[in-house]
Amino acid sequence: MLRKILVSQLRFGMYVHALEGSWFDHPFWRRKFLLSDPVDLQNLRSSGIKAVWIDVEKGLDQDIVAATASPAEPGQALSTALVEQPTAPGARPQLCSVREELQRATLLLKRSRQQVTSLFNEARLGKAVDPQQCLPLVEQISASLARNGSALLSLARLKTKDEYTYMHSVAVCALMVALARQLGMGEDEVQEAGMAGLLHDIGKMAMPLDVLNKPGKLSDDEYAIMRSHPERGHAMLLAAETAVSEAVLDVCLHHHEKVDGTGYPHGLAGEQIGQLARMGAICDVYDAITSDRPYKRAWDASGSLARMAQWQGHFDTKLLYAFVRTVGIYPLGSLVRLQSGRLGVVIEHNAQQLTAPRLKLFYSTRSRTAIPLIELDLSNPQCSDRIVGREDPAAWGFTHLDELWT
Numbered sequence: 001m002l003r004k005i006l007v008s009q010l011r012f013g014m015y016v017h018a019l020e021g022s023w024f025d026h027p028f029w030r031r032k033f034l035l036s037d038p039v040d041l042q043n044l045r046s047s048g049i050k051a052v053w054i055d056v057e058k059g060l061d062q063d064i065v066a067a068t069a070s071p072a073e074p075g076q077a078l079s080t081a082l083v084e085q086p087t088a089p090g091a092r093p094q095l096c097s098v099r100e101e102l103q104r105a106t107l108l109l110k111r112s113r114q115q116v117t118s119l120f121n122e123a124r125l126g127k128a129v130d131p132q133q134c135l136p137l138v139e140q141i142s143a144s145l146a147r148n149g150s151a152l153l154s155l156a157r158l159k160t161k162d163e164y165t166y167m168h169s170v171a172v173c174a175l176m177v178a179l180a181r182q183l184g185m186g187e188d189e190v191q192e193a194g195m196a197g198l199l200h201d202i203g204k205m206a207m208p209l210d211v212l213n214k215p216g217k218l219s220d221d222e223y224a225i226m227r228s229h230p231e232r233g234h235a236m237l238l239a240a241e242t243a244v245s246e247a248v249l250d251v252c253l254h255h256h257e258k259v260d261g262t263g264y265p266h267g268l269a270g271e272q273i274g275q276l277a278r279m280g281a282i283c284d285v286y287d288a289i290t291s292d293r294p295y296k297r298a299w300d301a302s303g304s305l306a307r308m309a310q311w312q313g314h315f316d317t318k319l320l321y322a323f324v325r326t327v328g329i330y331p332l333g334s335l336v337r338l339q340s341g342r343l344g345v346v347i348e349h350n351a352q353q354l355t356a357p358r359l360k361l362f363y364s365t366r367s368r369t370a371i372p373l374i375e376l377d378l379s380n381p382q383c384s385d386r387i388v389g390r391e392d393p394a395a396w397g398f399t400h401l402d403e404l405w406t
Helices: 038-045 062-068 074-084 098-124 131-147 151-156 161-182 187-199 202-206 220-226 229-238 246-254 275-289 301-310 317-327
Strands: 002-006 015-019 051-055 335-338 342-348 358-364 369-377 387-390
Touching: 098 131, 098 151, 098 161, 098 202, 131 151, 131 161, 131 187, 151 161, 161 187, 161 275, 161 317, 187 246, 187 275, 202 229, 229 246, 246 275, 275 301, 275 317, 301 317, 301 387, 335 358, 342 369
Parallel strands: none
Antiparallel strands: 002 051, 015 051, 335 342, 335 387, 342 358, 358 369
16 A cells, blocks of 8 residues: 655655656656665655655555654664564564565665675685674574564575675575574574574685686686685684684584585584584575576575485485475465466465465466466465465566565
């Protein structure tokens, strides 16, 4: 639903749908965006534009802002409140829907990008890293996943190839936290798993940029250089300003080991590899193959899980099954075909029935045409349709499916 408000009433977390006036009257090259950048807010207030239209289904409504914002710094207060959502010690964050958490997760990922980029750039310059400064970020990621287990995991997958090096670490942090919770670990262990995920690839900051960002296949010499990043990262963490746990060090050093002993750097096998490192191997590979890279396009999330299950000797099988339960048989954004011949995108999981998620339907394979958007909850007892298979978006030429669920 659209609502017209004054520019002075704009706050962070609102989704700007349209600007009043001519395109020439304002400095924005885009008309639709989530308001999360202080520069954008300042530019809007100084542009001379009197009013804007906001979409309250994609962002915050004016009523929510009024109830949440601080009189002193309403915009900043709301931005912080959306991301941090403080809870009492020992209390569990309140559960919410994917749609509600997507707003917070968007802001959190932007903050994460800035923090991880800064941390990694310091490492690239040869400065001693301070893992302690990552703790608040890990806690905020953990809190987001406690409110809703799908929103942040799915958004973190939608990174550009240019920001992959940094945002990959954020995504693996989130996946590690979610997997640790799925395995029933205590909260201290969950936080440790998240820290391990965030720092597992710090050694890539010691890699030459032309090798790290090479758009084509690496030569044997270049591949040998890249294979050294776990050991380089391990050395960086040992030299860090504040000590990290043995488990975090182990994940950094051994997340490329395989259970059949063919991994690197030490060719460890089976339970010679620590549990967190075996978890890290799964989370690292899943995010890598479902993200756009300089040298390849992302695989679809659901199909990626099926491929990983076929790689004999690569992963701990029990942990992989737990990982599938974590992200869902059909992760958010998966394209599926229904018995009725309709195609839909998964927009929300059903924890009680992994094969019966909520979908947004948009296409008929029988008529080969688009159909009006409709949401369908397959877990509804009155629903007679069901999923009969996954579909590859590339095979259908669908390039903008993410817009249907984000």
